[in-house]
Amino acid sequence: MTQSLLLPRAGGALYEYTPGKAGSFSVPAKPFTGRIAFSAAHVVCDPFADADPLYHSQIDWNSTLAYRHHLWSLGLAVAEAMDTAQRGMGLDWNSSKELIRASIAEARSVGGKISCGAGTDHLFPGPSVTIADVEAAYEEQVGFIEGEGGQVILMASRALAACAKGPEDYERVYGRILGQVKQPVILHWLGDMFDPALAGYWGCKDDLDDAMDVCLRVIRSNADKVDGIKISLLDAGKEIKMRRLLPEGVKMYTGDDFNYPELIKGDEQGYSHALLGIFDAIAPAAAQALHALDADDLVSYEAIMEPTVALSRHIFQKPTYAYKTGIVFMAYLNGHQPHFRMIGGAEGSRSIVHLAELFVLADRAGLLADPELAAERMKPVLALAGIRP
Numbered sequence: 001m002t003q004s005l006l007l008p009r010a011g012g013a014l015y016e017y018t019p020g021k022a023g024s025f026s027v028p029a030k031p032f033t034g035r036i037a038f039s040a041a042h043v044v045c046d047p048f049a050d051a052d053p054l055y056h057s058q059i060d061w062n063s064t065l066a067y068r069h070h071l072w073s074l075g076l077a078v079a080e081a082m083d084t085a086q087r088g089m090g091l092d093w094n095s096s097k098e099l100i101r102a103s104i105a106e107a108r109s110v111g112g113k114i115s116c117g118a119g120t121d122h123l124f125p126g127p128s129v130t131i132a133d134v135e136a137a138y139e140e141q142v143g144f145i146e147g148e149g150g151q152v153i154l155m156a157s158r159a160l161a162a163c164a165k166g167p168e169d170y171e172r173v174y175g176r177i178l179g180q181v182k183q184p185v186i187l188h189w190l191g192d193m194f195d196p197a198l199a200g201y202w203g204c205k206d207d208l209d210d211a212m213d214v215c216l217r218v219i220r221s222n223a224d225k226v227d228g229i230k231i232s233l234l235d236a237g238k239e240i241k242m243r244r245l246l247p248e249g250v251k252m253y254t255g256d257d258f259n260y261p262e263l264i265k266g267d268e269q270g271y272s273h274a275l276l277g278i279f280d281a282i283a284p285a286a287a288q289a290l291h292a293l294d295a296d297d298l299v300s301y302e303a304i305m306e307p308t309v310a311l312s313r314h315i316f317q318k319p320t321y322a323y324k325t326g327i328v329f330m331a332y333l334n335g336h337q338p339h340f341r342m343i344g345g346a347e348g349s350r351s352i353v354h355l356a357e358l359f360v361l362a363d364r365a366g367l368l369a370d371p372e373l374a375a376e377r378m379k380p381v382l383a384l385a386g387i388r389p
Helices: 061-073 093-110 131-147 158-163 167-178 208-221 236-245 260-265 283-294 298-315 320-333 343-349 352-364 371-384
Strands: 005-008 014-017 037-040 077-080 114-118 151-154 185-190 226-232 251-254 273-276
Touching: 005 352, 005 371, 037 283, 061 077, 061 093, 077 093, 093 114, 093 131, 114 131, 131 151, 131 158, 131 167, 151 167, 158 167, 167 208, 185 208, 208 226, 208 236, 226 236, 236 251, 236 260, 251 260, 251 273, 260 273, 260 283, 260 298, 283 298, 298 320, 298 352, 320 343, 320 352, 320 371, 352 371
Parallel strands: 037 077, 037 273, 077 114, 114 151, 151 185, 185 226, 226 251
Antiparallel strands: 005 014
16 A cells, blocks of 8 residues: 655645555557647756756756657657746757757657747847847747758747837748748747746737737738647637637647646537647546547546646646646656756745645546655655655
8 A cells, every 4th residue: 555645735734645546547559630739848857967957957868858758659749849848947049959859850760749849049138139130030940940850839939029019020020930931830829927028929918819810810821831829828718719710721739738628629610739738747648538539438538637637727826837847746756757856946946835735636637657656756855845754
């Protein structure tokens, strides 16, 4: 029987918790086909690198690439070098290039699907930055990814958000970049709850409907160069509205880590594919649920997905941008990496109370592959906070 743990509540009270049975998700060898499902994959830092852990963290390449193979083995696609990998939040463009090159090569070796984030994060926003500078920065990153043979995910730009005077600047930049790409890209609209520097994106302050109109104009003007758009606004209604307005052939990829089951399931007018950070943490459950959806077994689909929502909402609670800590903690608990250390020291971005509740919610969702191992790994994290049996 798995050992009990003493877990903390807010305020300092402790309670005893005994994990349940191991998760038992069965994923068929054949791929699911009804939806395209990207997991935005995290990176594993190298805890033994003799480098500044805040500004020059190093990647553990073996563990990082092994995790991508784990995702591909479940039939999931990999969205590489995104914010889940701490892109622009510890992972700089030079490290991202290494990651993109290595992951594309690994994807080819197993026939795995991969798309990679292109942004402007090597261009530091400031008063001297111009729209032309933003265009050049995008061109550099897009050119690198396409030069490696990868599909581009065109990420939102902090520099563009800082220097754009209005919607026309967004239309100019996106029109120029989309006019040059070799294959259709996935646009990436990340809300300011994920990155406060992106507030007012598309040149529309505090009005998502106006911002959506600008984004749709960009897509309609370049529909042959847009595979789809991923939106992360944590607003199911806005996503459904936009999904119904997309040109024929342009996909909606949900990035809504609060409402993904219903958005992927869809309705009589359509559905969303997925490009989600939470799929990194719930990969086995997500894969089995998508197979159930292929079989029109909505009862099983909902039974698998529903318990994961409480976990996801917990991981993505405010401040939302700290969600990466929970994603990496799940990988640590499930034995995908030997330590709970992160690029930029981000393991400290969530409290011990938060991590304890994450442990319980993961257990209730059947997402602890080996509860005994997870309990053993929880112990030193609790001890670091002064909690010992």
